[in-house]
Amino acid sequence: MRFPEDVPVLSDDVVTLRAHTAADVEPAYRMCQDPVMQEWTTIPVPYLREHAVGYLTEVIPVPYLREHAVGYLTEVIPAGWQANTSWAWAIEYAGEYVGTIDLRDGEGGVGEVGFAVSPEVRGNGVMTRALRLVVRYAFDVLDWKRVIWRAYAGNFASRRVAWKVGFHGLVTILGGGRSRGVRKDEWVATVGRDDELEPKGNWWTVPVLEGDGFRLRPLRESDAQRVQEACGDERTQHWLSGMPSPYSLDDAKGFIGSRSDAAASGEAVAWAIADADTDELLGNVSVFGLSGRMDKTRGEIGYWMHPEARGRKVMTSAVQLLIAYAFRPIEDGGLGRRRLLVRCADVNTASAHVAEVNGFTKVGDERSADPRRDGSYDNLLTYDLLAEDVLRG
Template sequence: MPIPAEHPVLTDGVVTLRAPRPDDIEAQAERNREGSRWNDEDARRWMTFGITDAWKRRERLMFVVEYQGRYAGSVALEPDVDGNARVHYGLSAWARGAGVMSRAVRLILEFGFTTCGFHVIRWWARVGNWPSRRVAWATGFRFSETIPRMAEENGRRVDAWNGWIRPDDPREPRQPWFEHPVLETSRLRLRTWREDEIPRITTARTNQATAHFLPFIPQPFSAEDARFWLKDMAEQAAAGRRFNWCVADAETDEGLGNLTLFSIHFRGEVRDAEIGYWMHPDAQGRGVMSEAIKRVAEWYFAPESAGGFGGRRLFIRTASTNAPARRTAEKAGFRHVGTERAAFKISTHVDDEVTYDLLITD
């Protein structure tokens, strides 16, 4: 492959990728102290000759990331025998949050594809490494299935996210990354769930009604199930597939239930989505969920220029015999628009499915 013998200088006018210099050593050592297992001597060896030696051996093509005239981190390509490469990157704390690493990755992708001739550049990160995933998302990587126990971290096997990008792929996000707005009413706050609320989630999801109307949900719903569910909801938001809010008491911040916006369709200017919901037993019968649905609908129908989603239609589907869910939909202003026979599986049989909807014009 036409890999240059020495580091070229790459820049987009804001971020520069270059070879290491002696004055980078202390900055690298400082970055190591932010969480790396490397010590100051490791930093000195790596910055003095480790990076250049790895480049000469074609094992790792690493650049220093310079931002505002300072060492800000590093980015590298690791070639493989098939003519592809894997991207690695890390950024100092002071430079985070300004899009520095996304710029650096775009520069090294162009170098890898145009100069080195790589066919595919791969990325992977431990599940839960959201900063790394956001950079991969921002620079156009396609995401594949999570691979269980792919990597080792601190002596244990961990699951890993995976992605790839090709030479002709755009260097920009392929789908939206949903950021959850905090929505409020006089008595409710809709926000994301926290890890310390797992007991509240397990109690709410373990009940006879859930077992009957949603038989695919494990019963009892364990803490492990709740942790997996929280992780999945975060990944669904990152993939632009669904929003998921904890419906909390505005005064105490106690979680009262859950509201999900999913099956979100983008068809030009037409945007439709489905709503799903469940309540904690001690919050039922107080009109909480219908109030939460009205608030989400208000945000959903508001134009993007006003901080909304710019949606057109919301709908709710449930079993025809699920009277509480139907009452909630009706109290929230949704209209019953159809019944599909034998289309909703519950624990005892396949029930009829009822559909409610709400339009922006309602």
């Protein structure tokens, strides 16, 4: 292909993808100074000539010099089009260059996509639009069968863009990413030619729900100390025997971090139960098992309370709030559940009480099914609540 003559212009009337020009060097250079951009892309130091070629695989040199932008935009990108090995477009939004998106590889009909947009326009749907245009091009013009998206684990903005365009089957490859000689965990997901370019599965948000004297809100890093205290507590450790023991601050941070992933994958929604005045964490309530293959309308409720906050009926009220939210249809902003479950050991009367006073019915009593740390087992009770039970009052 000739550059720039043969570079197709792709547009959805809001975002236009076109060949890069020399005028894009300056804004591209500025974009690469953004710390977010540097955090989520590969950065070799010192920057050598061959890194310009590596940039095709998302290597961003630091310090990112003007020459790097010049080299990438005026040498590397044209060479990719000419050799038919990579296809990079300038993203134009509101008449300005705002970023770059590229396809690469394509051997055997499978290739990768990479993208970045400048900080000023993030959150306006620009990249979602650009990605949809480019994926369509990969399937319709390059005749690819599958497009691969990769990002360092934790890059939720990139993951959400990919999710919105139908990328799915996300896996985490531990140590799969490289950054300045350091291995990082990597997320990988793909979209196939026959897939609709629309989200597959739910990405739950964690709304703030106000209760009487408390609120349910997203967990945050600053809750780690309280989470550690609550989960390291003797009673929590006794009834939730799968928890790490001793329960470290890192365990608490890991738990908090993993909840964002659980929400993004549609698997679970977890809230901090926080004091209405001080916002201090009093406990945790979550609903999980939301993406079950057999029944996508069920959810299981799990909870624990910080020892200082027990005995005040806060968990009973928190579960009551959660029930209303869980049964609300997805289109009305809820979780669209039809059936909720609570499971607890038959001798865990405090937990069973929370279920019973919230109208759950005992439907199961499994013998020797709930392990304790000393190697013994308690019977495991199952309680359920159907949306229709609540409607009936």
